[in-house]
Amino acid sequence: xxxxxxxxxxxxxxxxxxxxxxxxxxxxxxxxxxxxxxxxxxxxxxxxxxxxxxxxxxxxxxxxxxxxxxxxxxxxxxxxxxxxxxxxxxxxxxxxxxxxxxxxxxxxxxxxxxxxxxxxxxxxxxxxxxxxxxxxxxxxxxxxxxxxxxxxxxxxxxxxxxxxxxxxxxxxxxxxxxxxxxxxxxxxxxxxxxxxxxxxxxxxxxxxxxxxxxxxxxxxxxxxxxxxxxxxxxxxxxxxxxxxxxxxxxxxxxxxxxxxxxxxxxxxxxxxxxxxxxxxxxxxxxxxxxxxxxxxxxxxxxxxxxxxxxxxxxxxxxx
Numbered sequence: 001x002x003x004x005x006x007x008x009x010x011x012x013x014x015x016x017x018x019x020x021x022x023x024x025x026x027x028x029x030x031x032x033x034x035x036x037x038x039x040x041x042x043x044x045x046x047x048x049x050x051x052x053x054x055x056x057x058x059x060x061x062x063x064x065x066x067x068x069x070x071x072x073x074x075x076x077x078x079x080x081x082x083x084x085x086x087x088x089x090x091x092x093x094x095x096x097x098x099x100x101x102x103x104x105x106x107x108x109x110x111x112x113x114x115x116x117x118x119x120x121x122x123x124x125x126x127x128x129x130x131x132x133x134x135x136x137x138x139x140x141x142x143x144x145x146x147x148x149x150x151x152x153x154x155x156x157x158x159x160x161x162x163x164x165x166x167x168x169x170x171x172x173x174x175x176x177x178x179x180x181x182x183x184x185x186x187x188x189x190x191x192x193x194x195x196x197x198x199x200x201x202x203x204x205x206x207x208x209x210x211x212x213x214x215x216x217x218x219x220x221x222x223x224x225x226x227x228x229x230x231x232x233x234x235x236x237x238x239x240x241x242x243x244x245x246x247x248x249x250x251x252x253x254x255x256x257x258x259x260x261x262x263x264x265x266x267x268x269x270x271x272x273x274x275x276x277x278x279x280x281x282x283x284x285x286x287x288x289x290x291x292x293x294x295x296x297x298x299x300x301x302x303x304x305x306x307x308x309x310x311x312x313x314x315x316x317x318x319x
Contacts, residue, residue: 006087011047011080012168014039016176016302019285021272028292031300032285033181035173037307038277042079042111044307045169046155049192050080052164053153054088068093068150072141074129074189075104076307077155082111093150095141099129103311116140130229161192162199162245169193170200173302179204182299185255185287187213187280188221189236191245193304198250209252209296213287215259221246222254232259232315233279255287262286263317266309276309279317 004010019032037045057063068091071081078094085092093114096105105115118140121132145152155161174181184201186194198210212221215236217228221243259279266282269275284303291301312318 007041008051008084008087011040011051013172016173017273017275019269019273019275022268022285023289023292025268025272026289026293028289029298030292030296032288032292033173033177033300033302034273034275034281034285035169035176035302035304036275037169038275038281038305040080042076042083043107043310044076044079045165045193045304046076046307047080047083048164048168049155049161049190050077050084050153052160052167053155053158054081054084054090054160056158056160056163057151057153058088063090063151066090068148069153070095070141070145070148070150071153071155072096072134072137073155074100075108075311077153077190078108078113078115079104079111081153082108082113086112090151093144093148095137095144097129097133097137099124099126099133101312101314103313107311116144128232131226132229155190155192157244159245161190162196165193165196166200167196169304170197173197174201174204177300177302180300181205181208181302183209183211183288183291183296183301184303185211185213185284185291185301186304187233187236187257187283187287187306188243189280191243193306195245195247195250197304199247202250210250211253211255211287211291212251213255213257213283215283216256216261217258219254219256222256224256228259232317233257233262233283236280255290257283257286257290265289266317269305270309275305277305278307278309278312281305281307
């Protein structure tokens, strides 16, 4: 392995692991292969998007030397941006709901970010960020961007997000499985990972089936009525109906996973596979197991291990 000039250069190229112990324990036929993106420097898949957004903005001249960068985040994109901005010399302000776990704010501060925490709407539960909570964070992020003449690293709008996964994550999964892959599932936040990876995979084999994963009771993209906006799966399921990266041509279906089911599978990942992950990783694996129990039995399905369980120690996931 060559010597890297900075930690930015070691983002990506994460291991791909077969979850054979888990599939055996759940009694399903087939394979789940897990892309361990929690082993990125910022402990999440969002390091890829952070690097992509910043480097595309540098190339096209939208981001000026020394300009402040601002972003709305549930913690993972903010952590990735804190790392990339620190190394490249951009002041970074992360704007986050108080409903997200405190570990994330502490990590971003340690990495040099200024962290602005936005109060939740009355009646919201800590650890359960709703669409209404996210709207307040968006307002705060926009105001700070205006006040500081900052660059808004908008992961929901900037193509550097999905392009990073199209250029790296998708091809890495394809190469790691030698193309022997039947499906891909991903819990949707901004949509960058799902649509970037799905486009890359389907360009190589159109028959690979790609499924969007949403929280049970908050599956608006699947056309369902919102019943549980305060689900515990942080990083997505914000009831956003309009996604900039949405591309129906790569969507083969929708799966819903409850917060309780995601939490149990996350714990089983740690106990059976030694993978200490967060809620959304558990949702992804639970969705893959559901497919293997039904229409895709005997197949091989890829998932992303989105972030580390270290970011959830203050939540009831590890209580």
